[in-house]
Amino acid sequence: MSGNMNQMPEIVVRAIPFDFSENINPVWHPGRPEWSHMVNGGSLAMPYLEPFLIKTVREALKQASDPSLKADVYGFIAQEGHHFKNHRRYNDILKQGAYPDLAEVEQEMEADFKRLQSKSLRWRCAYTAGFETMTMGITEWLIGDRRDLFKNADPSVSSLILWHMVEETEHKNVAFDLYQHLYGSYLPRAFGLIYASWHVMKFSRKAYIRMLIKDGLWHDMRSRWRLYKMIARAFANVGPALVKSLLPGYHPSKVKDPDWVIRWAQAYAGLQENEIPLLDTSDPDIPAHFAAS
Ligand SMILES: [Fe+2]
Numbered sequence: 105m106s107g108n109m110n111q112m113p114e115i116v117v118r119a120i121p122f123d124f125s126e127n128i129n130p131v132w133h134p135g136r137p138e139w140s141h142m143v144n145g146g147s148l149a150m151p152y153l154e155p156f157l158i159k160t161v162r163e164a165l166k167q168a169s170d171p172s173l174k175a176d177v178y179g180f181i182a183q184e185g186h187h188f189k190n191h192r193r194y195n196d197i198l199k200q201g202a203y204p205d206l207a208e209v210e211q212e213m214e215a216d217f218k219r220l221q222s223k224s225l226r227w228r229c230a231y232t233a234g235f236e237t238m239t240m241g242i243t244e245w246l247i248g249d250r251r252d253l254f255k256n257a258d259p260s261v262s263s264l265i266l267w268h269m270v271e272e273t274e275h276k277n278v279a280f281d282l283y284q285h286l287y288g289s290y291l292p293r294a295f296g297l298i299y300a301s302w303h304v305m306k307f308s309r310k311a312y313i314r315m316l317i318k319d320g321l322w323h324d325m326r327s328r329w330r331l332y333k334m335i336a337r338a339f340a341n342v343g344p345a346l347v348k349s350l351l352p353g354y355h356p357s358k359v360k361d362p363d364w365v366i367r368w369a370q371a372y373a374g375l376q377e378n379e380i381p382l383l384d385t386s387d388p389d390i391p392a393h394f395a396a397s
Pocket residue numbers: 154183184187268272
């Protein structure tokens with residue numbers, strides 16, 4: 105890969121067997137319990153959200169006629185499949201440990217995604233394209249602010265999240281292009297973006313509230329203040345990307361990918377098969393290269 109920023113990154117399928125210790129601290133960022141649980145809440149949603157996205161594009165694929173788009177959709181399906189399987193392993197540790205009642209949030213998500221299955225394919229494609237577009241704002245934020253958001257944090261959780269963000273960048277165009285190819289109408293796409301962002305945020309929030317209650321922090325005013333500041337920071341970072349993506353004429357390929365993503369992919373290409381790309385979170389820059397294992 106040349107590292108040329110105008111070149112679209114390839115969709116590379118990486119079956120990474122992340123290995124989470126059973127003794128992992130769910131507050132994986134020291135000193136940032138609220139942030140840790142916000143991310144844990146997002147992680148809990150992945151094994152419900154991502155299979156829904158996969159099912160949707162798989163169904164839409166039957167109507168697609170563009171061969172290169174179809175190839176990209178297969179890449180999307182494979183990447184998303186590995187994402188939620190890794191998240192599920194981490195989530196299982198959260199449930200087996202301190203937070204067994206997260207299973208109730210999972211049941212709610214299962215029922216709700218089943219309900220969404222009865223929506224039209226266009227609606228589900230708009231949800232998928234919308235969610236994927238929103239993710240780009242999160243990626244930009246997490247990678248840009250990685251020095252603060254992952255500094256001295258647990259390397260396995262940090263590496264899981266940042267790997268996920270890299271691959272979201274690699275397949276950022278796919279769901280959008282698929283929606284445009286099959287439907288193209290603006291309003292359902294805009295609605296899908298807003299609905300999907302709200303929908304996933306709602307369940308992530310339910311999950312982090314339960315974890316903060318269990319940790320005795322939910323009624324702690326200093327913790328609540330830190331939580332609200334973090335939520336405000338998320339909105340401040342993701343909001344502008346969302347607004348831009350709502351403009352007619354928007355295309356995800358017009359958004360420049362973070363250089364770090366390209367460097368991460370290059371570093372990963374140098375690993376052996378099944379090696380886990382563990383980042384060094386003790387290095388203040390969190391560079392895109394991996395500890396030798
Ligand atoms: Fe994903």
